[in-house]
Amino acid sequence: MDLHQKTIKKKLVLEGIALHSGALVKIALIPSEENTGIIFLRTDLKKNSVIKACWKNIVPSSLCTKISNQYGVSVSTIEHLMFSFYALGITNLLIEINGPEIPIMDGSSKIFIDEILNKGLLNQKSKVSHLIIKKTFEVGDKDRFIRYEPSQTNSLEIDYTLEYKDHFIKKQNFRSKDVRKNVLDIAHTRTFCHQEDLEKIFAMGLAKGGSLDNAIIISGNKILNQGGLRCKNEFVKHKTLDCLGDLYLSNQFINGKITCNQGGHELTGILLKKIFKDKKNYTIESSDLSVNFKEKSFNSEEIQVVV
Structure with a gap:
């Protein structure tokens, strides 16, 4: 379309x-x-x-x-x-x-x-x-990867899996056959962090502006934010939000299928650079x-x- x-x-x-x-x-x-x-x-x-x-x-x-x-x-x-x-x-x-x-x-x-x-x-x-990516691309390994697969549809399908070895997030999955129709359902999901990781993050000089007003903080088997979560599987939906924001640095609305397991900003950036490295990999109409x-x-x- x-x-x-x-x-x-x-x-x-x-x-x-x-x-x-x-x-x-x-x-x-x-x-x-x-x-x-x-x-x-x-x-x-x-x-x-x-x-x-x-x-x-x-x-x-x-x-x-x-x-x-x-x-x-x-x-x-x-x-x-x-x-x-x-x-x-x-x-x-x-x-x-x-x-x-x-x-x-x-x-x-x-x-x-x-x-x-x-x-x-x-x-x-x-x-x-319109960006047409001609073949499948994948970066990462079997435990942590992001993969793009072409399709004949004028939509972007996404299948994102998030897994933590904790007592609260555990394993979550978000799937959508046409994620552009679901974007407003994930737009309100927030960034998050485990309380036990904060000391390490602070030592890196990061998260100086972080608070319960702008992040979900997880402590053990609960969250510290009053009001709880905004939706079911808010964590994996937020990771999907991040992924889509990063993919938009392609300057295009990508069609096809994205499958991601334990992904992140770095992997998404590497995927984009791999796709655009050779003009034989894609066409722009x-x-x-x-x-x-x-x-x-x-x-x-x-x-x-x-x-």
Whole structure:
């Protein structure tokens, strides 16, 4: 099914705590022209401040997804925001941010999606391009892997399994034949952590902004959050949310089947890079547009599209 490119109707400003740095961060989502894609702009920097949300720019990071441009300027913890764009079909948007990390909000994508919908979505004239991946790809091993398989459907099927050797999460599975029809059912699921792992995470200099307001904390056979879980199998559904947000760094709506067992940000990034490593692995049914940035300026008006 052909889908039109999409942006938002009005500028949206959000503020919140960054999960890992603990800093107060402000982001502005700004409507963008057709064929410009998802672009981050670091307003706290005077140059080299533009970072395209793209698989090419994924760099290694602990406990989050991070992208960086050729100058080493980065933005991290983008996965929940990217899922929001995927869920709503947003293809073109400028995100101005005054620091290196997206605010965590409530630990899910719900606030992002709710606030975007309050501003409204705008359908654009151009059609989205269609990515056709020609064969099966898998990365990982028998215990921890992510696999892509092509299919003849115009949908994405997902089968995600999560297993912990604890007394609470244990083994969970989430399956959907057409996950784009179920995205709003998983959008409210939150990131999580075992209490026993917090000391190690803090020692890494991470999760400085973490709290019961933005993460589920598991202690033994219970959770510490008042109100309990938001839904059955919230943990595996959140991991599915992360996976879909990361997959959207393909800059496409991928069709086919994703099977994942004990996956994570790193494996999803490796899968994307393996697929796109050779142009013989895929085709894109659309005009081939490239984005060029005048990196000398950090003003959003300096971002131009070149056909």
